Amino acid sequence: MPDKRLIALGAAVLAASVVFLFWGGAWRSAYVLELRGIKLGGLICVGTAVGIATVLFQxxxxxxxxxxxxxxxxxxxxxxxxxVVFASAGVAVRTMPTELVFLTDTLFMIGATLVIFLLVLRRARQDIQLLILVGVIFGLLFRTLAGFMQRLLDPSEFAMVQANMFAQFSGIDRQALFIAICLMILVVFWLASKHLVLDVMALGRGPASTLGVSYDRLQVHMLIAIATLVAVSTALVGPLAFLGLLVTALTHSLMQSHRHALQLPGAALMGCLVLILGQTLFERILKLDSTLAVIIEFCGGLLFLALLAKGKVK
Structure with a gap:
């Protein structure tokens, strides 16, 4: 029988979705309803992908x-x-079909991530802490290179890059959303049969290996799943650095359990609820479209500092 907390979260997501879709009599216009439906699909896809990816990474x-x-x-x-903008003077951004841009971004991010980090894992003898350290260093390198090239762009080209620096839930392409949902469903189906193994893996390499878990192989599979989910959500709407932290902290507080059978669907539903409620608030009540990402980053950053101060890292 499904957990009552998951049922309550699912009901809250459903209610928030209905409010988001039909607020202001949108059912009278098929065009408005279609636009809101695509945006709602993007919110659900991103919330699910980020929530699950963060639980797996933690x-x-x-x-x-x-x-x-x-x-x-x-x-x-x-x-x-x-x-892309620097090499093509913005021509590629203006002329490429949206779904092709999304697919190229997703495949490039997955491929680059796996090449870099799987090579590191092999050389580091599967040391995940060293992998994280290498990730931090690469992140600084990527930001430095991007910042240097952005200074060489003219204002119109820089505006194209700037549009991708924060997540935008407006103008999501229908074909790109369909591809994103398909990729996410593949990962979710794989995880559906792995939640018990993930519970054992959370004990650590030594205990998990003693209990018969192929730790190194599962670690690689998890990295592939995380890379896919993060690439899908980022390529679809843009980066949301602290959404995962906010969602998983709320999920841990609600579930009070380390079982992945609760944590994974709980984080997915919580991610959807946070994004749908937040977007509804800013679009329908405050009339401040496209500011949700900034508020999420601000709240997530404060939460990160609070958790760090309290020492809640396990």
Whole structure:
């Protein structure tokens, strides 16, 4: 029987989705309803992907204040966008179909991440802490290179890059959203049969290996899943560095359990709820469209400092 807390979260997401779709009599216009439906799909896709990816990464690192962004995913995305604009003088951004841009961004981020970090894992004898340190260094390198090239761009080209620095939930392409959902569903189906193994893996390399878990192989599979989910969400709307931390902290407080059968769906639903409620608040009540990402980063940053001060890292 499903956990009552998951049922309550699912009901809250459903209610928030209905309010988001039909606020202000949107059912009278099929065009408005279609636009809101695509945006709602993007919010659900990003919330689910970021929530699950962060839970997996915290299991992998055995640390509750780390998120995949520390590995340099967001910095890699900004560098990639800057390189494209710098190399083509913005022509590629203006002429390429949106779904092709999304697919190229996703595949490039997944490929680059796996090449860099799987090579590091092999040389470091599967030391995940060293991998995180390398991720931090690469993130700084990516940001430095992106910042240098951005200074060489003219104002119109820099505006193209700047549009990708913060997550934007407006103008999500339908085909890109469909591809993102398909990739996310593949990862979710793989995880559905692995939640018990992930519970054992959270005990650490030694105990998990003693209990029969192929730790190194599962670690690689988890990195592939994390890279895919983060690449999908970032390529779809842009970087959201602290959303995962905010979502997982709320999920841990609600679930009070380390079981992945609760944590993974709980984080997915909580991510959807946070984004849908936040977007509804800013669009329908405060009339401040496209500011949700800034508020999430601000709240997530404060939460990071609070968790760090309290020492809640396990």
């Amino acid at each position: 299991t992998l690192s055995n640390n509750r204040i780390l998120t995949p962004s520390i590995m340099g995913f967001d910095a890699l995305f900004i560098l990639m966008k800057t390189l």
